[in-house]
Structure formats: structure tokens, C-alpha cells
Amino acid sequence: DIQMTQSPSSLSASVGDRITITCRSSQNILNYLNWYQQKPGKAPKLLIYGASSLHTGVPSRFSGSGSGTDFTLTINSLQPEDFASYYCQQTSSTPWTFGQGSKVEIK
Amino acid sequence: QVQLQESGPGLVKPSQTLSLTCTVSGGSITNGGYYWSWIRQHPGKGLEWIGYIYDSESSRYSGTTNYNPSLKSRINISVDRSKNQFSLRLNAVSAADTAVYYCAREDGGLLSRGNYYYGMDVWGQGTTVTVSS
Numbered sequence: 001d002i003q004m005t006q007s008p009s010s011l012s013a014s015v016g017d018r019i020t021i022t023c024r025s026s027q028n029i030l031n032y033l034n035w036y037q038q039k040p041g042k043a044p045k046l047l048i049y050g051a052s053s054l055h056t057g058v059p060s061r062f063s064g065s066g067s068g069t070d071f072t073l074t075i076n077s078l079q080p081e082d083f084a085s086y087y088c089q090q091t092s093s094t095p096w097t098f099g100q101g102s103k104v105e106i107k
Numbered sequence: 108q109v110q111l112q113e114s115g116p117g118l119v120k121p122s123q124t125l126s127l128t129c130t131v132s133g134g135s136i137t138n139g140g141y142y143w144s145w146i147r148q149h150p151g152k153g154l155e156w157i158g159y160i161y162d163s164e165s166s167r168y169s170g171t172t173n174y175n176p177s178l179k180s181r182i183n184i185s186v187d188r189s190k191n192q193f194s195l196r197l198n199a200v201s202a203a204d205t206a207v208y209y210c211a212r213e214d215g216g217l218l219s220r221g222n223y224y225y226g227m228d229v230w231g232q233g234t235t236v237t238v239s240s
Contacts, residue, residue, distance in 0.1 A: 001176075034226050036154075043209055043230035044154065050219035055228065087154055091225040095175040096156040 002026050002090050006099035012107040017078045021102045023071045023088035031067045032092040038101075039084045047086075048073065078104075109134040111210050111231035119204075119238050125197040129210030129231055136191050137164040142173075142213035143193040144227060145184060147206040155206075159213055160184045160193060200238045207233045 003026035013019050023033065031051035036044035046055045048064040051071055061076045075082055083106050088099040115127035129143070136143065140163035147155050158174035172184055181198045197204060211227040218224075 032224060034224075036227075043211075043233050044227070045230070046226045046228050049217045049226040050222065050224040053217070053219035053224075055217075055226065089154075089156075094156075094173050095177070096225075098154040098156070100153045 001095055002029060002093060002097050004088055004090055004097050004099040006086075006088055006102050008102060009100065010103040010105060012105050013078055014107045015078055015080055018074065018076050019078060019104065021073045021086055021088075021104075023066075023073070023099050025069045025071075025090055025092075028068050029090045029092035032090055033064070033066065033071050034089045034091060035062075035064055035073045036087045036089065037082075037084050038087065044087060075104075080106075109212060109229050111212065111229055113208060113210050113231045113234040115208075115234060115236070117235055117237060119200055119236060120240050121201055121238055122199055125195070125200050125204060125236055125238075127195045127208055127210075127234065127236070128192050129194070131191045131193070131212075135164075136186060136193065137162050137169075137188055139163070140166055140215070142215060142225070143184070143186065144211045144213045145195045146209045146211060146227070148209070148233075149206045157195065157208075158182060158184050160186055162186050162188070162193075202238050205236065205238045207235050209233045 005024045033051040035048040038044040052064045063074045085101045085103045112130045142159040144159040145157040161171045183196045186193045210231040212229040
């Protein structure tokens with residue numbers, strides 16, 4: 001199985017900050033990388049697919065980049081509704097696997 | 108707009124079978140050639156992909172399943188077209204199967220830069236299953 005490792009596991013930030021979350025895969029997954037947002041008690045929501053393409057309806061302050069084994073999710077000008085957990089997922093080969101998550105908390 | 112809703116018992120005894128159903132509303136389960144998936148999340152933990160079934164009115168690959176090898180010997184995912192539902196059966200459960208179970212629609216046709224990608228674009232709200240005697 002392809003292992004996905006995210007960092008940091010948690011971070012504190014303020015409204016208006018720019019934050020970056022990193023995801024690393026244990027092998028080359030080209031750009032078969034998705035990002036999801038999950039709020040407490042809710043199902044995940046697809047934010048980004050193909051490493052950098054915004055899913056329908058996702059605000060442009062979210063962006064993704066990377067290819068191969070190293071990927072980043074950036075949120076520009078953090079908004080109150082962005083405080084949540086974020087997960088990367090590889091869809092290069094089954095079983096699909098997720099990172100352990102990164103929790104963005106209010107400072 | 109397609110919506111998904113999980114249903115099933117919230118408590119299952121060890122060694123028994125966990126059975127969950129996901130009802131699809133707002134669209135036919137056979138339209139669009141989607142992958143109908145199950146994912147679970149252990150308490151306070153990350154996400155684990157369980158598997159999917161592919162269904163399409165126009166494809167000879169309808170009914171194709173793909174399971175996580177870690178669970179493959181114990182699971183079965185099926186579709187009931189007449190009810191617009193898909194289901195998960197997980198045999199011989201233990202406390203390690205206690206989790207929130209989500210159903211999701213996976214789209215394998217997300218287009219970006221000339222390539223197609225997979226992504227779970229519609230999710231159910233999740234249902235908590237506890238394995239305990």
C-alpha cells in the first residue's frame with residue numbers, strides 16, 4: 001500500500017493567515033492526489049483533485065500543488081469556516097489511502 | 108442534486124455481520140458510471156477506504172468491485188438497482204471495526220489538464236457503528 005504522511009498534524013492560525021499543509025507519498029503517485037476538508041461530526045468534502053484542480057464550488061483561496069511524492073495544500077487568507085481537519089488521499093493505485101490528517105485550529 | 112444516506116444498526120455483537128445500506132436520492136445509481144464507495148473512520152482517527160462497486164447502465168464492467176486487501180476476506184459490496192441503493196456487509200466483526208461508516212460517490216471522470224482523476228464528490232452524513240457485546 002502507498003503510505004501518505006501529512007505535516008503538521010495540527011497547527012494554530014489566525015483569521016487572515018496564509019497556511020500550508022504538506023503531504024508526502026511513499027512512492028511516486030504523479031499527480032493523483034486529492035485534498036478533503038472535514039469539520040467535526042461531518043463528512044469530508046472534496047476540495048482539490050489532480051493535485052491542483054479546485055472542485056466545483058471551492059473558494060479560490062484554496063490551492064494545491066506538487067507532483068511525484070511531495071504535495072502542498074495552501075489556504076490564503078484563512079476564514080473562520082476554514083478551521084477544520086484536512087486529509088490528502090492518493091488515487092494512483094488501490095487501495096486508496098489517506099494521510100493521517102492535519103487539524104487547523106484558531107490561535 | 109444527488110444525496111446519500113446511510114442506514115443500519117448502530118450496535119453489532121462481536122463475530123456477527125455488520126450490514127449497512129446507502130440510499131441514493133436525486134439521481135439513478137446506474138447513470139453516469141460512478142463508483143459507489145464505503146469509507147470508515149475510527150474514533151478520533153483518520154479515514155480508511157473500504158472499497159467500491161462500479162455500476163453503469165451502459166458498461167459491461169457493471170458490478171465490478173474493488174476492496175481494501177486488509178478487509179477483502181470479510182467484505183461484500185453490492186448494488187440493488189430496484190431500490191437505488193448499495194450495501195456493505197462486513198463479516199466476523201470485532202471491536203476494531205467500531206467506527207463511523209460513510210458511503211460516498213466516487214467520480215472517475217474529474218477532468219484536469221487533459222487527464223481524468225478519481226475523487227469522492229458526494230458523501231453521506233455517516234453512521235456510527237459500535238461493536239460490543
